[in-house]
Amino acid sequence: MTAVDHRSHDHVELDTLARRARWHIVNTVATSKAGHIGGPLSAADLLTALYFRQLRIDPTNPSNPDRDRFILSKGHCAIGLYSVLALRGYFPEEELATFDHGDSRLQGHPDMLLTPGVDASTGSLGQGLSAGAGMALAAKRLEKDFHTWVMVGDGEIEEGMIWETVISAPRFRLDNLTLIIDLNGLQQYGWPRGEGDRFDRSEPMGHVDLEAVFRGFGWQTLSIDGHDWEEILTAYATANERRGVAGTPTVIIANTAKGHGISFTRGTYKWHNGIATTEELELAHSELIAELLLEGNDR
Numbered sequence: 001m002t003a004v005d006h007r008s009h010d011h012v013e014l015d016t017l018a019r020r021a022r023w024h025i026v027n028t029v030a031t032s033k034a035g036h037i038g039g040p041l042s043a044a045d046l047l048t049a050l051y052f053r054q055l056r057i058d059p060t061n062p063s064n065p066d067r068d069r070f071i072l073s074k075g076h077c078a079i080g081l082y083s084v085l086a087l088r089g090y091f092p093e094e095e096l097a098t099f100d101h102g103d104s105r106l107q108g109h110p111d112m113l114l115t116p117g118v119d120a121s122t123g124s125l126g127q128g129l130s131a132g133a134g135m136a137l138a139a140k141r142l143e144k145d146f147h148t149w150v151m152v153g154d155g156e157i158e159e160g161m162i163w164e165t166v167i168s169a170p171r172f173r174l175d176n177l178t179l180i181i182d183l184n185g186l187q188q189y190g191w192p193r194g195e196g197d198r199f200d201r202s203e204p205m206g207h208v209d210l211e212a213v214f215r216g217f218g219w220q221t222l223s224i225d226g227h228d229w230e231e232i233l234t235a236y237a238t239a240n241e242r243r244g245v246a247g248t249p250t251v252i253i254a255n256t257a258k259g260h261g262i263s264f265t266r267g268t269y270k271w272h273n274g275i276a277t278t279e280e281l282e283l284a285h286s287e288l289i290a291e292l293l294l295e296g297n298d299r
């Protein structure tokens with residue numbers, strides 16, 4: 001008996017795209033022998049929904065001054081962004097094979113001067129939200145209607161510069177600015193505390209009530225499951241509807257799992273970065289793509 005698929009057509013399409021993005025991530029990093037895995041995988045659903053359902057963008061005109069902006073502040077997750085940009089049509093998917101090569105447009109961290117669709121150069125953690133607030137403020141001053149979206153990691157928000165903008169953005173009434181926190185529970189190293197560790201490196205924000213903190217600074221907060229299409233799309237729509245009317249910025253706290261989508265990378269800090277072996281690649285392919293091929297849904 002064939003199992004009944006209760007997912008909506010829209011969610012099946014997003015699911016297919018996100019699987020292909022995840023395959024590009026793990027396969028490209030293995031091909032280039034460099035790059036990050038866990039953070040791009042935790043963000044893959046959020047990025048797919050953003051680029052395929054939310055952002056007002058045109059891949060054939062990436063510098064349109066009226067386009068929505070997106071800043072991947074956690075720039076080490078560049079391969080996640082590039083995979084989705086390629087699927088969305090900013091450049092050929094085949095170009096991903098040049099990732100991190102010296103002469104490639106796809107550097108290990110995003111370079112806005114090289115890559116079509118990249119709105120800010122990032123990699124030094126903590127800076128993207130300030131740049132995004134600048135863009136949102138410019139939109140207000142120029143009376144432009146675009147929305148600026150910024151994604152940060154949960155380790156990244158330990159950076160003090162993030163909080164300078166958290167404090168100031170409501171003062172500037174930046175309701176055209178949305179921050180997405182990829183709350184995947186891990187940063188570069190893991191938990192629990194191991195022998196010889198000098199610090200507890202458990203969940204970077206595990207002890208903080210982020211909703212209360214952001215609300216205290218005057219932000220609208222939305223807390224979601226960052227791997228649930230309905231919750232992601234609803235949060236994006238809510239944030240977008242606040243633009244121009246609410247007077248305060250929005251933060252989407254997306255509960256995710258680092259390495260989500262592939263069994264052996266999920267929930268382990270060891271896959272913050274790493275090169276999959278041939279056997280691991282085969283397993284990842286069978287988990288992500290083989291099922292799609294069976295369903296005839298690979299395109």
Ligand SMILES: Cc1ncc(C[n+]2csc(CCOP(=O)(O)OP(=O)(O)O)c2C)c(N)n1
Nearest residue numbers: 039076123124125153154155156186187188
């Ligand atoms: C200012 C700065 N300090 C340190 C690093 C090195 N670094 C790269 S990724 C990373 C961990 C980031 O963790 P998190 O923000 O949680 O990202 P994710 O879990 O999504 O990979 C660190 C410390 C950096 N890129 N920039």
Ligand SMILES: [Mg+2]
Nearest residue numbers: 154155186187
């Ligand atoms: Mg993290």
